[in-house]
Amino acid sequence: MARIVVLTGAGISAESGLRTFRAADGLWEEHHIEDVATPEGFARDPELVLRFYNARRAAAAAATPNAAHRALARLEADGRHEVLIVTQNVDDLHERGGSRSLIHMHGALTGALCARCGHRWTAPAVMRVSDPCPACARPAARPDIVWFGEMPYRMEEIWQALRRADLFVSIGTSGNVYPAAGFVADAGHAGVETLELNLEPSAGSRLFDAARHGPATRIVPKWVAEMLGEA
Numbered sequence: 001m002a003r004i005v006v007l008t009g010a011g012i013s014a015e016s017g018l019r020t021f022r023a024a025d026g027l028w029e030e031h032h033i034e035d036v037a038t039p040e041g042f043a044r045d046p047e048l049v050l051r052f053y054n055a056r057r058a059a060a061a062a063a064t065p066n067a068a069h070r071a072l073a074r075l076e077a078d079g080r081h082e083v084l085i086v087t088q089n090v091d092d093l094h095e096r097g098g099s100r101s102l103i104h105m106h107g108a109l110t111g112a113l114c115a116r117c118g119h120r121w122t123a124p125a126v127m128r129v130s131d132p133c134p135a136c137a138r139p140a141a142r143p144d145i146v147w148f149g150e151m152p153y154r155m156e157e158i159w160q161a162l163r164r165a166d167l168f169v170s171i172g173t174s175g176n177v178y179p180a181a182g183f184v185a186d187a188g189h190a191g192v193e194t195l196e197l198n199l200e201p202s203a204g205s206r207l208f209d210a211a212r213h214g215p216a217t218r219i220v221p222k223w224v225a226e227m228l229g230e231a
Contacts, residue, residue, distance in 0.1 A: 001082055002166040004227075005158075006072060007183055008087045008094070011172020011199055012216045016063040016093055037147045042115070046142070050127045053143040056090075057109040057125065065097030068171070068220035073098030075224045084161050088173065088180055090145055105152040105180065111144030120144055152179060163190045169223075170195070172216050175202030184208055197223060 010018070035041045036052040076083040076099055085094055086103045092110055094102055107113075112123040112131075119135035123143065131141040146152050162168060168187035175181050184194050184207045196202060196211040197219050205211055212219050 001080060003082045003161075003164060004075075004084070004167045004169065005161050005165045005183075005187075006083065006085045007168070007170045007173060007180060008072075008085060008089060009171070009173030009177075009180070010089060011174075012068050012220070013063070013066075013089055013091055013093055014172070014199075015068070015215060015217050016066045018059060018063050018091060018093075033148065037145075038149055039147055040149075042142055042147075046129050049142070050129060053109065053145065054126050057123065060091035060093070060109050061125070063091065063093060065093045066217050068216035069093050069097030069099070071221040071224040073100075075227060076101055078228055081227065086158050086161075086180075086183075088177065103154050103158060105146070105154065105158060107143070107145040107153060109143065109145070112141050113144040114138070114140050115142045116140040155179065158183075159186065162187050162192065165190075165192045168192050168194045169197060170202070170208070171197045171220060173198065173202055175204035195223075 031052060036049050042049045072085060075081060084101050085099050086105055087094055088106050090104065090106055090109045092108060110123055112121050112127060114133035114136060116138045117133060117136040119133055121134050127141055127143065130139050132139055133141060162183055165187065168183065170184060173180065181204055184204055187194050188207060194208045196205055196208040197216065198213055199215060200213055201211065212223065
């Protein structure tokens with residue numbers, strides 16, 4: 001049984017209709033990153049930030065898992081390999097596609113977090129500035145999303161899984177956002193085989209032992225079929 005750690009990024013959800021992270025002009029859904037994806041932006045204008053994530057939550061809810069999401073779930077369910085998916089994405093398409101062994105290192109749109117006491121709960125479809133925290137009752141609800149300047153979730157668990165893996169696979173990532181961009185180097189130093197599956201070569205493509213490029217809905221199911229001895 002091979003131990004496989006799979007990192008997924010925005011590219012795997014793009015074919016489900018969700019836009020990738022940001023455009024070349026630095027804007028994210030027509031907003032400056034510092035206005036909608038930083039603690040400082042939330043402090044300045046929490047209403048803007050909540051409107052932004054309400055729209056993203058609605059878009060994610062309207063999207064459906066694609067063939068790449070379903071293929072990864074099939075690889076996990078088969079049971080011949082130990083599969084852990086670490087996703088940079090905040091949508092829930094992996095879960096709805098059938099994956100169970102999953103870490104959302106950047107949080108999830110389905111979660112709410114109290115900026116005052118740290119309590120977490122399931123986010124409503126529409127979050128409002130006046131929403132009280134179920135634990136402390138203060139109106140300090142924010143999306144349970146890791147913003148720029150904040151530490152991604154469950155990092156020690158991720159590093160440990162990487163170091164004990166037999167194979168690290170990166171799918172649909174740019175290779176520009178750390179710490180995830182450093183996973184391939186860390187895996188390589190531990191002697192782990194590495195593979196990139198991406199639409200085009202990422203910023204760290206040269207660090208991988210092997211790479212395949214093309215749409216995720218084509219190359220991920222093909223790779224999974226090979227891992228299951230079907231191709």
